[in-house]
Amino acid sequence: xxxxxxxxxxxxxxxxxxxxxxxxxxxxxxxxxxxxxxxxxxxxxxxxxxxxxxxxxxxxxxxxxxxxxxxxxxxxxxxxxxxxxxxxxxxxxxxxxxxxxxxxxxxxxxxxxxxxxxxxxxxxxxxxxxxxxxxxxxxxxxxxxxxxxxxxxxxxxxxxxxxxxxxxxxxxxxxxxxxxxxxxxxxxxxxxxxxxxxxxxxxxxxxxxxxxxxxxxxxxxxx
Numbered sequence: 001x002x003x004x005x006x007x008x009x010x011x012x013x014x015x016x017x018x019x020x021x022x023x024x025x026x027x028x029x030x031x032x033x034x035x036x037x038x039x040x041x042x043x044x045x046x047x048x049x050x051x052x053x054x055x056x057x058x059x060x061x062x063x064x065x066x067x068x069x070x071x072x073x074x075x076x077x078x079x080x081x082x083x084x085x086x087x088x089x090x091x092x093x094x095x096x097x098x099x100x101x102x103x104x105x106x107x108x109x110x111x112x113x114x115x116x117x118x119x120x121x122x123x124x125x126x127x128x129x130x131x132x133x134x135x136x137x138x139x140x141x142x143x144x145x146x147x148x149x150x151x152x153x154x155x156x157x158x159x160x161x162x163x164x165x166x167x168x169x170x171x172x173x174x175x176x177x178x179x180x181x182x183x184x185x186x187x188x189x190x191x192x193x194x195x196x197x198x199x200x201x202x203x204x205x206x207x208x209x210x211x212x213x214x215x216x217x218x219x220x221x222x223x
Contacts, residue, residue: 001075002026002027002028002049002074003026003027003028003076003078003079004027004028004029004030004070004074004075004076004077004078004079005019005022005027005028005029005030005077005078005079005080005081005206006029006030006032006066006067006070006077006079006080006081006115006119007019007022007029007030007031007032007080007081007083008032008033008057008063008080008081008082008083008084008111008115009032009033009057009083009084009085009133010029010031010032010033010039010042010083011031011033011034011035011038011039011042012033012035012038012182013180013182013195014083014133014177014180014182014195014198014199015031015033015081015083015084016038016042016195017194017195017196017198017199018081018083018195018198018199018202018203019031019042019046019050020042020045020046020199021196021199021200021202021203022199022202022203022206023046023047023049023050025203025206025207027049027079027206028049028050028051028074029046029049029050029051030050030051030053030066030067030069030070030073030074030077031043031050031051031052031053032053032054032055032057032063032066032084033054033055033057033084034054034055034056034057035054036052036054039052039053039054040052051069051070051073051074053066053069053070057084057107057111057114057115058103058106058107058110058111058114059114060114060117060118063111063114063115063118064114064118067080067118067119067122071122076122076125076126077119077122077123077126077128078122078123078126078128078129079123079128079129079130079131079206080115080116080119080123080128080129080130080131081131081132081133081202082111082112082115082116082130082131082132082133083132083133084107084111084112085107085108085111085112085133085150086103086104086107086108087104087147088100088101088104088146088147091144091145092143092144092145092146093144093146094144095144096144096146101146104146104147104150105150108147108150108151108153108154109150109153109154112132112154112157113157115130115132116130116132116161123165123170124165124168124170127168127169127170127210128170128171129170129171129172129173129205129206130161130165130170130171130172130173131172131173131174131175131202131205131206132154132157132158132172132173132174132175133154133174133175133177133198134151134154134155134158134174134175134176134216135148135151135154135176135177135178136176136177136178136179136218136220137151138150138151138152138153138154138155138176139155139176139218151176154174155174155176155216158172158173158174158215158216159174159215162213162215166213169210171205171208171213171214172213172215173202173205173213173214173215173216173217174215174216174217175198175201175202175205175216175217175219176216176217176218176219177193177197177198177201177219177220178192178193178219178220178221179192179193179221180192180193180194180195180197180198181193181194181195182195191221191223192221192223193219193220193221197219198219201217201219202217204217205217
């Protein structure tokens, strides 16, 4: 029986690439994001292994409902990838926009917490995996970066959750890429990492034998 992966931020970039890669590796995928049209297109491209689940990652009830729908559709959920996130509109603390910070923190931090809380009963039942998108910005200090600070939280949270999940045989991994050529940036970055590179790292962790817990994959563009 095929295993099932729930993905937030699945409509584009790393999320969409991971959905395709996981499906190619034999996984069923639940695609969660706000863009219903993009999700439907992606689900159609992947085929019967995919289920589109439109919703806002900043809404706990929406995530919980989507996870319930996915469980009913596939029978079980074996892994979740909390990938939804965004940057800030203005860099730095002095020049930043506190209202913009609210939305970014709600998505980058609380969105990931909501995913973990909602899916944990399924993962505990199946000795499953929780994966989350961190960043190179969460491993080093960047002048005034509030976005980077949200990723520092994610790295700390992932490590703490890994310890909690290890008590019942679960695994937790944070993938930490440097600059990736995705819609996250306003202009194309073709010489940097590609979303498919990050997706391969996620699938590597998903398919690791039970004896191996991949705690972090840190990757940087060669250029």
